[in-house]
Amino acid sequence: MxxxxxxxxxxxxxxxxxxxxxxxxxxxxxxxxxxxxxxxxxxxxxxxxxxxxxxxxxxxxxxxxxxxxxxxxxxxxxxxxxxxxxxxxxxxxxxxxxxxxxxxxxxxxxxxxxxxxxxxxxxxxxxxxxxxxxxxxxxxxxxxxxxxxxxxxxxxxxxxxxxxxxxxxxxxxxxxxxxxxxxxxxxxxxxxxxxxxxxxxxxxxxxxxxxxxxxxxxxxxxxxxxxxxxxxxxxxxxxxxxxxxxxxxxxxxxxxxxxxxxxxxxxxxxxxxxxxxxxxxxxxxxxxxxxxxxxxxxxxxxxxxxxxxxxxxxxxxxxxxxxxxxxxxxxxxxxxxxxxxxxxxxxxxxxxxxxxxxxxxxxxxxxxxxxxxxxxxxxxxxxxxxxxxxxxxxxxxxxxxxxxxxxxxxxxxxxxxxxxxxxxxxxxxxxxxPEPTTPEPTTPEPTTPEPTTPEPTTPSPTTTEPTTQKTTTPKPTTPSGPSTTWDPSTAPDCTGLEDGTTFAHADCNKYWVCINEHGVLEVCAPGTLWDVTQDICNWEDEVDTSNCNVWDCMVDNTYYPHPDCDKYVWCWAGSPHIETCADCTFWSQPDLDCMDPTNVDTSDCTIPDYCH
The missing domain is CATH 3.20.20.80 (Glycosidases)
Structure with a gap:
């Protein structure tokens, strides 16, 4: 003991x-x-x-x-x-x-x-x-x-x-x-x-x-x-x-x-x-x-x-x-x-x-x-x-x-x-x-499993380490994107805009902020989403999500397809994280794995130039 x-x-x-x-x-x-x-x-x-x-x-x-x-x-x-x-x-x-x-x-x-x-x-x-x-x-x-x-x-x-x-x-x-x-x-x-x-x-x-x-x-x-x-x-x-x-x-x-x-x-x-x-x-x-x-x-x-x-x-x-x-x-x-x-x-x-x-x-x-x-x-x-x-x-x-x-x-x-x-x-x-004693090693039976957190509007960064993976595959809600003239998944044009100007992102838990005329991507803390009406990360139940993607990441180790064929979205720490397949293999949602491109349906994703 x-x-x-x-x-x-x-x-x-x-x-x-x-x-x-x-x-x-x-x-x-x-x-x-x-x-x-x-x-x-x-x-x-x-x-x-x-x-x-x-x-x-x-x-x-x-x-x-x-x-x-x-x-x-x-x-x-x-x-x-x-x-x-x-x-x-x-x-x-x-x-x-x-x-x-x-x-x-x-x-x-x-x-x-x-x-x-x-x-x-x-x-x-x-x-x-x-x-x-x-x-x-x-x-x-x-x-x-x-x-x-x-x-x-x-x-x-x-x-x-x-x-x-x-x-x-x-x-x-x-x-x-x-x-x-x-x-x-x-x-x-x-x-x-x-x-x-x-x-x-x-x-x-x-x-x-x-x-x-x-x-x-x-x-x-x-x-x-x-x-x-x-x-x-x-x-x-x-x-x-x-x-x-x-x-x-x-x-x-x-x-x-x-x-x-x-x-x-x-x-x-x-x-x-x-x-x-x-x-x-x-x-x-x-x-x-x-x-x-x-x-x-x-x-x-x-x-x-x-x-x-x-x-x-x-x-x-x-x-x-x-x-x-x-x-x-x-x-x-x-x-x-x-x-x-x-x-x-x-x-x-x-x-x-x-x-x-x-x-x-x-x-x-x-x-x-x-x-x-x-x-x-x-x-x-x-x-x-x-x-x-x-x-x-x-x-x-x-x-x-x-x-x-x-x-x-x-x-x-x-x-x-x-x-x-x-x-x-x-x-x-x-x-x-304290001065702990060191017990003699013994051998009981183990049971149970296992990375760190994303950050809020005013973040508190530290370390995170995903490891083992499992399986659940609900479908993400993907409503039509916000009515804007740019793709909200890419950085907005901040030329001439004041620092602190914000834009919605296609994903509900992200937003863009203009700093030195460049769009910087921010991620809301777990349990919060970007509220365009108040320009803050607000509690999920307070935010209208009809114009953004709500990745349901309540269950860790849930996976979603990404618009790029060689990427996928992995849920952990309560939030979606984009991962890249190795060596231009492509994500297969039915298999929940990165596969040889010849075995993957690419009709709903974009093949990146560097994988041609």
């Missing part, structure tokens, strides 16, 4: 950014400034001595000019720059004036950006060079020290198998250009956690010399795309995991990268300052692997069904007396559930954050990365000090290594008499420090 030792009271002290124990890399979501009330977080809310590296998320990629693109010019740029006003880039970089030891980076990509445009850019030498030149120009003009590459992900989510090789080419050329400067511009990457995504898109040994640091997104192993409860970021596998799920834990991901030769002093392990949530089908069944076919209720700040920030979680536990915090003896991390709205969330608290940071320290890794600084309890409203999760991780890294590395057993038995222990959250939460 995996048991936690009695928890020790941990006093968190204020420490400087130069953490003796390793890197503390913090991602900043620039859109957090637009969150309501106590959730709003701007550059000035950042303690410049909290992290060793700050990464500004995100910039994007223009599919018109193929340059790196400022996604929110009004917020990011200054008034003298096109579309600018709030100078967030400038204010972010200026934090280095307060702490000269701070490293300031900018990230490109993220979940919302998808893979299609990056795949197109990476396979075209001219477009690659355009992207690289514009990236260097933005870094130097705005004062950043380098780029964090966050293409999610090569060879998936609209990418092609050739992405794996093209990604190497892109990064090799980026590295060569960055090395021309003195000192060289830094190049880091947000790397996936799921084995299937790693295997499909990343030639790890050839990537190793190209990156200065390797930021592993060791979270989003489970979420509302699964139809059962599980933890967002388990350090070890759960004893009932089977199939692909046996790979979905921090320990496996870390060991897997090391097995390819990734140097430990380059690897930075991600920590989640948020949780993944479901709505329980039945509150009588509220443990791990309980049936849950809907995302959990959205919190007041991030406002994404199925996701709650650490600050939203701690406030929820203080305010809702129907909630119960549970410490399953087969997990190092807690979860909570509430009878008031049947929500179930797997999250990290101070104890599990401390343990994961100690894991990084004792493994000899470079440090930890936090997604995101703006979802910690930064006010603070729950604790006596701000940024409790990040400060707990720093404390764990500063303590000397003791060689104690968690030995994850293959399985741990539940006895017939023992139940998971539960504890109620104190009214005034107190940070604590």
């Amino acid at each position: 995996l048991l936690l030792l009695p928890l020790l009271l941990l006093g968190i002290s204020c420490v400087g950014a130069e953490t003796a124990g390793g890197k503390v890399v913090c991602y900043f979501s620039s859109w957090a400034v637009w969150r309501p009330g106590d959730g709003s977080f701007d550059v000035e809310d950042i303690d410049p001595f909290l992290c060793t590296t700050l990464i500004f998320g995100f910039t994007g990629l223009s599919n018109v000019t193929w340059t790196i693109e400022v996604l929110d010019p009004w917020n990011e740029l200054c008034p003298e720059e096109p579309g600018g006003n709030n100078c967030a880039f400038q204010r972010f970089v200026a934090l280095k004036e307060t702490n000269p030891d701070l490293t300031i980076m900018v990230a490109v990509g993220g979940w919302r950006e998808g893979s299609t445009d990056y795949s197109e850019m990476a396979r075209d030498p001219e477009k690659r060079q355009t992207f690289i030149n514009s990236t260097v120009d933005l870094i130097l003009t705005q004062g950043f020290e380098g780029l964090d590459m966050d293409w999610e992900y090569p060879a998936s989510r609209g990418g092609i198998p050739e992405d794996k090789e093209n990604y190497i080419t892109l990064l090799t050329e980026l590295r060569e250009e960055f090395d021309k400067y003195d000192p060289p511009l830094k190049l880091t990457s947000a790397m996936p956690a799921g084995k299937p995504t790693i295997d499909d898109g990343y030639d790890i040994p050839r990537l190793i010399p190209l990156f200065d640091k390797w930021h592993v997104m060791a979270y989003d192993y489970h979420g509302a795309w699964d139809n059962y409860t599980h933890h967002n970021a388990p350090l070890c596998g759960y004893y009932l995991d089977h199939g692909q799920d046996i790979y979905f834990n921090v320990k496996f991901t870390t060991d897997y990268y090391i097995s390819f030769g990734v140097p430990k002093d380059k690897m930075v392990i991600g920590l989640a300052a948020y949780g993944r949530c479901w709505t329980l089908d039945d509150t009588e069944d509220h443990g791990m692997l309980a049936d849950a076919y809907e995302p959990g209720t959205a919190g007041p700040y991030i406002r994404i069904p199925g996701t709650m920030g650490g600050n939203e979680i701690c406030e929820r536990l203080l305010e809702d007396d129907t909630c119960e915090v549970v410490h399953d003896p087969n997990l190092f991390e807690p979860y909570f559930w509430c009878s008031s709205d049947k929500i179930w969330c797997g999250y990290d608290d101070q104890d599990s954050i401390y343990l994961k940071a100690r894991f990084a320290k004792n493994m000899g890794l470079a440090g930890v990365m936090i997604w995101t600084i703006d979802t910690d309890d930064f006010k603070p409203l729950c604790y006596t000090e701000s940024f409790q999760l990040i400060k707990t991780a720093k404390k764990a890294l500063e303590e000397p290594a003791d060689g104690e590395i968690v030995d994850c057993p293959p399985f741990v038995y539940y006895t017939t008499t023992e139940e998971p222990t539960t504890t109620e959250e104190p009214t005034t939460p107190v940070p604590t420090t």
